[in-house]
Amino acid sequence: MLIHIDDLWQAASQQAVYRRLLASFAYPARVEAVDDLLPGVASERALLATLCDASTTLADPDRLLPSEDWGFLKARPLDAGAAALVVVDGRLPAGVDPTVGDVLHPERGATLLLVVDALEPTPAPTAAVLRCRGPGIAGERVLSAEGLHPTWLGARGRWNARFPAGVDALLCAPGRFAALPRTTTVAQES
Amino acid sequence: MILQAPASDLPPRASWVRLLMAADRRALLACARELGGRYAVRHRAAPQAGLHLLQVRDGAFGEPYFLGEIPTAAAQVAVRASDGVDHPGAAWVMADDAELAQAIAVIDAVLSAGLPHQEAARRLLEQGRAACAREGAVRAHMLERTTVDFSLLSETDDADADHADEAGASGDPDHDRATDTDHADPH
Numbered sequence: 001m002l003i004h005i006d007d008l009w010q011a012a013s014q015q016a017v018y019r020r021l022l023a024s025f026a027y028p029a030r031v032e033a034v035d036d037l038l039p040g041v042a043s044e045r046a047l048l049a050t051l052c053d054a055s056t057t058l059a060d061p062d063r064l065l066p067s068e069d070w071g072f073l074k075a076r077p078l079d080a081g082a083a084a085l086v087v088v089d090g091r092l093p094a095g096v097d098p099t100v101g102d103v104l105h106p107e108r109g110a111t112l113l114l115v116v117d118a119l120e121p122t123p124a125p126t127a128a129v130l131r132c133r134g135p136g137i138a139g140e141r142v143l144s145a146e147g148l149h150p151t152w153l154g155a156r157g158r159w160n161a162r163f164p165a166g167v168d169a170l171l172c173a174p175g176r177f178a179a180l181p182r183t184t185t186v187a188q189e190s
Numbered sequence: 191m192i193l194q195a196p197a198s199d200l201p202p203r204a205s206w207v208r209l210l211m212a213a214d215r216r217a218l219l220a221c222a223r224e225l226g227g228r229y230a231v232r233h234r235a236a237p238q239a240g241l242h243l244l245q246v247r248d249g250a251f252g253e254p255y256f257l258g259e260i261p262t263a264a265a266q267v268a269v270r271a272s273d274g275v276d277h278p279g280a281a282w283v284m285a286d287d288a289e290l291a292q293a294i295a296v297i298d299a300v301l302s303a304g305l306p307h308q309e310a311a312r313r314l315l316e317q318g319r320a321a322c323a324r325e326g327a328v329r330a331h332m333l334e335r336t337t338v339d340f341s342l343l344s345e346t347d348d349a350d351a352d353h354a355d356e357a358g359a360s361g362d363p364d365h366d367r368a369t370d371t372d373h374a375d376p377h
Contacts, residue, residue: 002222002292003267009236071235071266 008041008049009072017050024170024179029132029143029186031121035175044087044113044172048073051085051111059083061096064115083110090114090171091147094155098167106164109182117147119173128153129189132180143178145171153188156180201315203302207281209318210294212325217317221310222293225300228307230270234278239263239288261286269299277303 007013020032034046044064049072052058058075064087070077080086080096088096101108120143123129127144130153148171159182160166166182180186201209210218225231242262247254263283268276279299281291297311 002219002289002296003226003231003233005233005236009233068234072233074235 008038008045013037013046014050017046020177021047021050021179024177025168025181026136027141028134028136028179028181028184029130029141031119031143031176031178033176042115042172043175043177044115044170045069047113047170047172047177048075048085048087056085057083059086059096061086062089062092064089084108085113086110087113087115087172090116090145090152091149093149094151098159100159100162100165100167102165103162106166109159109166109168112167112169113172114148114152114169115172116145117173118144119146119171119176119178120144123189130180131187131189132184133187134181134184136181137184143171146173150188153186156186200301200312201319203298206298206301206315207283207294209315209322210297211283211285211290212318212321213314214317215290217310218293218297218314219289221314222296224310225269225296225307229272229300229305231296231299232268232270234266234268235264237263237265237288237292239286239291241286260284263288263291265291265295267292267295267299269296269303269305271303271305277305 016037017034020034020037024030024032034041034043038046045066048058048065048069052073052075054074054076056075057078058073059078059080059082061080065073075085077083080088080098082099084099086096086098096112098110098112099108100110118124118127120127121141122144123142124144124146127146128148128150130143130145132141132143133139156167156169163182168182169180171178171180240262241259244257244260245254246257261284263285264281265288266278266280268278270276277299279295279297279302281294281298283291283294285291297314299305300308301311301315
């Protein structure tokens with residue numbers, strides 16, 4: 001290659017991240033790492049680099065992505081209410097209304113990337129402790145999301161009330177992420 | 191640093207890719223590497239190479255259809271001058287060669303911004319122009335050889351008709367009979 005290009009935009013890295021992404025949806029609420037694949041790269045950037053191309057639509061209402069990324073992602077910018085992928089700051093109160101699709105077209109429901117401070121597979125005293133159940137989870141799985149604003153869980157419940165329509169979520173923390181598909185029921189430990 | 195203004199003696203920018211594609215590939219890559227050593231060059235989008243499905247519209251009804259696949263490569267770069275200003279360059283070439291697209295994009299940025307140290311790039315443009323001119327001459331010659339002078343056919347027809355008229359008016363019945371037979375329906 002004549003000019004250096006970051007690993008984030010290389011096919012080999014993106015394929016490796018994609019494997020983790022598949023695993024995360026197969027085993028909801030399980031913490032998956034990306035820092036071993038892309039050290040120092042924000043997990044939401046790694047996921048978007050893997051998921052986006054010219055046919056996808058993306059909203060970044062909180063301007064979390066570096067402006068240079070848009071040229072590489074090639075995704076079409078859209079309003080958060082219409083985009084297929086929405087990246088938002090999960091530490092702020094829920095302020096978007098993503099598309100949920102409908103019964104005949106549940107695939108049109110958006111995928112939300114919620115950026116939080118940290119994710120742990122065990123209860124943490126200062127974090128939002130999520131007790132998750134559903135397909136892909138044997139019994140119950142605990143996920144601690146440090147910094148997650150409590151309003152997001154209520155909003156998620158409303159979006160997923162008319163299953164199979166709904167929204168899939170990816171919680172993104174530095175170096176790691178976890179999936180919360182719409183099939184997963186989440187109860188927050190008080 | 192004082193930037194050189196884009197020179198008016200350069201060919202139109204729209205022709206640069208075609209001209210540079212006609213230049214020597216090795217020299218083109220060397221030139222881009224040399225410019226990459228002088229300036230900070232970064233990608234603005236991931237370079238891509240592969241097949242492109244070419245869609246066109248038919249001339250009668252304007253309906254879109256796929257003509258076929260063509261190999262293409264594309265690159266978008268930014269070349270940072272010493273004053274810290276980024277100058278964009280891009281190339282979309284008809285070749286499955288991402289490295290070539292990057293090299294042309296770098297040269298495009300340097301030439302369009304009028305940056306210094308563009309002498310080698312200018313020589314490549316000139317080399318490409320000469321190569322295109324040679325190819326154009328060959329094609330023109332080939333085209334010339336396919337030319338059909340329909341006016342000669344017309345003259346031949348006229349001559350035949352005149353000859354037939356003269357024979358018909360001659361009063362020679364044998365000649366008139368032969369002419370009728372020539373025009374008779376073979377079935």
